Amino acid sequence: MPKIIDxxxxxxxxxxxxxxxxSRKGTAAxxxxxxxxxxxxxKGTVYEYFSSKEEIFQACFGFFMDEINAVVLQRIYAVADPLEKFSAFFDAWISALSAPVMQSFMIMIEFWAEGIRRRGSDYGFDMAGMYSEYRLMIQNLLDDCxxxxxxxxxxxxxxAAGIIGAMxxxxxxxxxxxxAIDIEKALTALKQIVMAGLNTR
Amino acid sequence: MPKIIDxxxxxxxxxxxxxxxxSRKGTAAxxxxxxxxxxxxxKGTVYEYFSSKEEIFQACFGFFMDEINAVVLQRIYAVADPLEKFSAFFDAWISALSAPVMQSFMIMIEFWAEGIRRRGSDYGFDMAGMYSEYRLMIQNLLDDCxxxxxxxxxxxxxxAAGIIGAMxxxxxxxxxxxxAIDIEKALTALKQIVMAGLNTR
DNA sequence: TATTTATGACCGACTGGTCGGTCGGTAAAA
DNA sequence: TTTTACCGACCGACCAGTCGGTCATAAATA
Structure with missing residues (x-):
């Protein structure tokens, strides 16, 4: 086994x-x-790169979010028209469902649990802040529409909170x-409701 | 301290x-x-009533759901008209927000995590089944409307999946x-969207 | 080039602390 | 006197984190 340099x-x-x-076993297990x-x-090598389980967990947050954003958010930047941008947002999520990173969606539950447990305190990752930013992005999109x-x-x-919450x-x-859930159908139905609401006049 | 009989x-x-x-510390902690x-x-007394931590956790599921249903579901049975029933459903949730049981909403996250981790296997509680029933109830309500x-x-x-998911x-x-969230406002907005959709003609 | 030395990436046996579950005992009630 | 609700000291399995050591590679030396 050659040694790694990078x-x-x-x-x-x-x-x-x-x-x-x-994602598979839960943080505690x-x-x-x-x-x-x-x-x-x-096992020892893990501690050459991270000083504790806690540090690994916190670093996972940024790592996972970056991966998600890479397959979702980037797609909507190319679109200019607000309504089309909204449409692209849903399409991006729907097509991202098959991305490898989605196999680990369950880690979100761990982030929710820890984020809530430590809300208010300074902490290695900021779930509340991430959701605030996300809501604001959707809200701006809605305002534009x-x-x-x-x-x-x-x-x-x-x-905006409802849309994110629904997803x-x-x-x-x-x-x-x-x-029990046809995820593509369900997200498409959500998209149609939102788009229909935005096309009302 | 007198001994308890019941x-x-x-x-x-x-x-x-x-x-x-x-709810406060998470299942593992x-x-x-x-x-x-x-x-x-x-501590010893706990084991006079339950044989393991696992059994306590599983029993918590039914206990918690019964408490939630007591403050939410019962209110909509009194209403007959489908549209009004739907309205009552949202109102029930909104007014249930201040119920003591909601202080422990975070235990839902534990149920989600364990429910997903053990999906498919026989287990002491059935998250998937509960959501199926819940979806079916909303779906029937929608079909009636x-x-x-x-x-x-x-x-x-x-x-139905979207409504439950959004909540x-x-x-x-x-x-x-x-x-960051005005929960009453957010649930009211969700209610208005759904009711508006159901009043379309 | 061949050989020795230095570096640090890599590793898993070990340790100290933690906690689920047990069990022998106390005392209230019957 | 018997029964049983109640209890916390105790035990052993478990695991995060440590540490002394190995070895591949690079640098220095011959």
């Missing part, structure tokens, strides 16, 4: 393994030895019982 | 304490000693950052 790449490899293991095995390295069409003024902040909640039901 | 009541007391502790302290009894009005035929199963997702954002 420390950053190795760090990412470990984080990728950690996301997989945390995940063993450092599991992460090491998943990454194909020894409202001002560029004859849509009556609506509570765009609440609607989270639908995906939650999907991972809970993949056979 | 074993069922004591069991419920312990479960109530367990829900509180599981919750200690049996914490639950005992919360219930005001000794569709057939009793001039609403065009819609994908009521997907819509879960909005409440998740709320517990994650209570200051």
């Amino acid at each position: 420390k950053d790449q190795k760090r990412r490899d470990i984080l990728g393994a950690a996301v997989t293991v945390f 995940a063993r450092i030895a599991d992460i090491a095995a998943e990454a194909g390295i020894g 409202v001002s560029s069409t004859a849509i009556p003024v609506i509570d765009t902040h609440s609607i 989270d909640g639908i995906m939650l039901q999907w991972v809970l019982d993949p056979g | 074993k069922d009541q004591k069991r419920r007391d312990i479960l109530g304490a367990a829900v509180t502790v599981f 919750a200690r049996i000693a914490d639950i005992a302290a919360e219930a005001g009894i000794g 569709v057939s009793s009005t001039a609403i065009p035929v819609i994908d009521t199963h997907s819509i 879960d997702g909005i409440m998740l954002q709320w517990v994650l950052d209570p200051g």
Whole structure:
């Protein structure tokens, strides 16, 4: 086995393994030895790159979010028209469902749990902040649609929370019982409702 | 300290304490000693009523769901008209937000995590089944509305998943950052969208 | 080039602390 | 006196994190 030179790449490899293991077994039940095995390295080596399980978990947040954003958010930047941008947003999520990173969607539940448990305190990752940013992005998109069409003024902040919530909640039901939910159909129905609301005049 | 005679009541007391502790610290970090302290009894006594932490956790599911249903579902049975029933459903949830049981909403995250982790296998509680029932209830409500009005035929199963998902997702954002979400406003906005859709003709 | 030395990536046996579950005992009630 | 609700000291399995050591590669030396 040749030695690795690229420390950053190795760090990412470990984080990728950690996301997989945390997603599969949950943060508490995940063993450092599991992460090491998943990454194909020894347990001691994990501690050459991270100082604690906690640090690994916190780093997973940024790593996972970056991966999600890479397959979702980037697609909507190319579009200019607000309504089309909105449409692209849903399409991006729908087509991202088959991306490898979605196999680890369950780690979101761990982030929710830890994010809530430590809300308010300074902490290695900021779930509340991430959701705030996400809501704001959707809200701005909604505001753009409202001002560029004859849509009556609506509570765009609440609607933004509802849209994000619906996507989270639908995906939650999907991972809970993949056979009972046609995820593509469900997200498409959500898209149609929102788009229909935005096309009202 | 007089001895207690009502074993069922004591069991419920312990479960109530367990829900509180599981919700506050998470399943893994919750200690049996914490639950005992919360219930005001000794650790050994807990094992007179339950044989393991796992059994307590599984029993919490039914206990918590019964409490939620007591403050939510019962209110809509009194209403007959489909549209009004739907309205009552949202109102019931909104007014249930201040119920004591909602203080422990975070235990839902534990149920989601364990429910997903053990999906498919026989297990002490059935998250997927509960969501299926819940979706079916909403779907029937939607179907009633569709057939009793001039609403065009819609994908009521997907819509039902979306409504439940939106409520879960909005409440998740709320517990994650209570200051950023006006939960009553957000649920009211969701209600208005759904009701507006059902009043289309 | 061949050989020795230095570096640091890599590893897993070990340790110290933690906690689910047990069990022998106390005392209230019957 | 018997029964049983109640209890917390105790035990052993488990695991995060440590540490002494190995070995592939690079640098220095001959």
